[in-house]
Amino acid sequence: MGPAGQNIGRGNCVISPAFDISSLHAFYAGGGTIAAIIEAVFARIVDIDDPGIFLHLADRKSLFEQAAALGTFDPTTKPLWGIPFAVKDNIDVAGMPTTASCPDYAYMPDTDATVVRLLKEAGALVIGKTNLDQFATGLVGVRTPYPVPRNAMDADLVPGGSSSGSAVATAQGIVSFALGTDTAGSGRIPAGLNNIVGMKPSLGALSTSGVIPACRTLDCVSIFALTVGDAWRVFEVAACHDAKDAYSKTIPANGFGQAPPVLTIGVPAKGDRLFFGDAVMEAAYDDALRMLTKLGHRLVEVPFGDFYKVANLLYEGAWVAERYAAVKDFFDAREVSFHPVTRGIYGGAKQLSAADAFKGLYALQALKQKVAPLIASVDLFCVPTAPTHYTRADLEAEPIRENSRLGTYTNFVNLLDMCGIAVPAGISSDGRPASVTLLTTSGRDGLTASLARDIHASSGLTLGATGWLQPKPNDTISVDEAGLIDIAVVGAHLSGMPLNAQLLALDSRFLRKARTSDCYRLYVLPGQMPAKPGLIRVPQATGGQIDVEIWQMTPAAFGQFVAAIPSPLSIGTLLLSDGTSTKGFLVEAAAVADATDITHYGGWRTYAAATV
Structure with missing residues (x-):
């Protein structure tokens, strides 16, 4: 590793900065050129020599022309100025064939998918289209008629799917980020x-217009990145309501920053955890939970049996039929064009009836009702991203069962309309990547991303398979949105306390810890349920400095919050203590x-801990 994160020793690779967005923008600000980065991209492709990653590459001359059209470096107007990215080949890029990893299905789109257009308008450059499990059906990355991408961390392992090429391209440092899909x-x-970040946004946050559907009611475009901050920057650009997409929603990209000091985090009850005999992965998950405790958060074991029941529904009845419906005409006419495993899954759906579909929908609704109180009881969940590692040899022996097991902690998420983010948490004792996924309810993407950033920083891991160091944490924190209102909370609304959920329900964001000046006294208010303190102002130097948390919310949320505050409390x-006011x-x-x-x-939290 050279100075400033420069890569100076990977075979044919030319000298270049690390490819996280902060490093690239620092390179450009210092006079570096996009042409140099484009050359570095193609040099890395040659150096890595993995024919399974890309199904189509952009023309180098075209990329130079696009770079010239961006004008001078301007990350304010174009927040992704000069950033190279890749696109899963079930998402349209104008002028590049879309195949969904099925050559006979290929077509040439005239327009970009909405999400691709937004990223291009923000200054990002499409390097190419990436390999996938055919028609995005699989979690293994090997169900493709093309060469299988090599796992960037361990070539014996499956690369994971269905967005295999996008993940490997990012992990190898060929691109800064890549688009996938997630059903x-x-x-x-x-x-x-592959030791990278995988953001699965809230359903509808990113348009799926121009995306070949798998299960249209559950599909979302996902983001692979080297850091959580980079994934969030892409999300900020791409999260936009699209009138052309019937499933698009208005989900603001807010709430990312400092994680609240104390979060209540649900984890599968110990007796419900599934690792299929992989003691190494189980130990790695335990290590991640200890990390969360060390960060100050509170872990709560939650029964997980009903979540697994939801997960099992995804490959039954309604949703298998939905996959078949997405490509019905092509499948019925060209069944032989399908990968053998994919063909078996889609072919089985032809035997399903409308009654089977409704049976699945009824079962899901009943399970949603059962898990809703569990979801509401915590701020978010932390689960293993995968329960175990599988090699390519394992998949050759058991192509269906092992794929299903990989989805143990993922299959239920979209069915329950949750958002999530997978984040590297360490390296397991066998030298393979360890990852956890944070999950919460729709629209709270910023909360999961904020905690994920802390986990990644605490892990001390380098980025993907590149050896590049993580950028400084301050480089990845979003700037506060204009027009929001700061509010100091002192008691039951503190993070981890009984009423903090009221702030989170209003999409409030934790900013920082603080202390009052010494002109306040704190009291335990009698007869309050839950217990609450009262803060009252007294003459200067006759009180004490009291611990508070500063949160931020929209004016509308502030008005709603204040209107619900009961007497004798007020705002x-x-x-x-720093001389400011709030x-x-x-x-x-x-x-x-x-x-x-x-x-x-000195504060309500200290008092509560001392009087338990």
């Missing part, structure tokens, strides 16, 4: 197996007449 885990499993202006909780003077003064504890 059953195709944006998470390959990320976990006023708090003075902080809106925050105060209490009426009459309420503390007979209350217990706990100012000497």
Whole structure:
């Protein structure tokens, strides 16, 4: 590794910076050219020598012309200026064939998929189209008539699918990020197996217009990246309502930044955890949970049997039929064109009836009702990305069972309308990548990304298979959105406390810890359920500095939040120890007449811990 993350020793690779977005933009700001990066991309492709990654490459001359059209370096107007990326070959790129890894299905699109267009408009450059499990059906990455991409970390392992080529291209440092799709885990499993980040956005956040459907009601475009911050930058650009997509939703890209100090994290109950005899992966997951505890979060074991039942529905009835419906005419006319395993899955769907589909829908609705209280009981979940590693030899022996097992912790996610992100958490004792996935309810992508960034930083891992160091954490934190309101919370609304869910439900974002000036006293309010403190202002230097958390919310959310605050609490202006002020909780003077003064504890969290 050379200075400033430069790669100076990978065979034919030319000297270039690391390919995370911050490093590339620093390179451009210092006078580096896109032409040099394009040359580095093609040199890496030659050096890595994996014919299974790309099904089509952009013309080098065309890339130079696109680079010239970007003009001078301007990351404000074009936040992805000069950033190379790859696109899974079930997503349209104008002028490049779309095959879905089925040569007989190939067509040449005239227009970009909406998500590709948005990324290009932000300055990103498409390097090529990547290999996949045919028609995005599989989690293994080997169901393709083309050469199978090599796992970037261990060539004996499957690369993961269905977005195999996109994950490997990112992990090898050929591109900064890549687009995949995710119906059953195709944006998470390959990320976990290749030591990179795999963001599965909330359903509808990214348009699927111009994407060949697998299960249209469940499909989403996913993002592979070297860092969580890079995945979020791409998400910010691509998250946009699309009137052409009937399943598109307006899901703002907000909430990414500092993770709340204390989150309640659901984990599968120990007796429910499935690793299929892989003690190494089980130990790696335990290590990740210890990391979360060390970061200050609270783990809660949750029964997981019903989540597994939801997962099993994905390859039964309604959703297998939906896969068949997506390509029915082509399958019925050209069944021989399909990969043997894929052909068996789609062919089986022809035997299903409408009654089978409704049976599945009814079963899902019943299970949703059962798991809803479990989902509501925690801020988010942390699960293994995959329960075990499988080699290519394993898949040759058991092509169906092993694929199904890889989906143990992924198949239920879209059926339950959750968002998630797979993040590297370490290297297991056998030298293979260890990854966890964070999951929560739709629209809270920023929360999972914020915690994922902390996990990745704590792991100390290098990026993918490149050996590049992680960029400094400050390089990946989003800038605060304009027009939002800061509010200081002091008691039951602190992270990890009983009423913090009210803030999260309003898409509030944790900003930082702080302390008040020494003109406040803190009391335990009598008769409150849950227990609450009251903060009251007193003359300067007659009180104490009290720990608070600063959260941020939209004006509309602030109004809704304040309207629900019961007497004797209120919102006023708090003075902080650094001389600034913010809106925050105060209490009426009459309420503390007979209350217990706990100012000497310095904060509600310390008091609560001392009186358990």
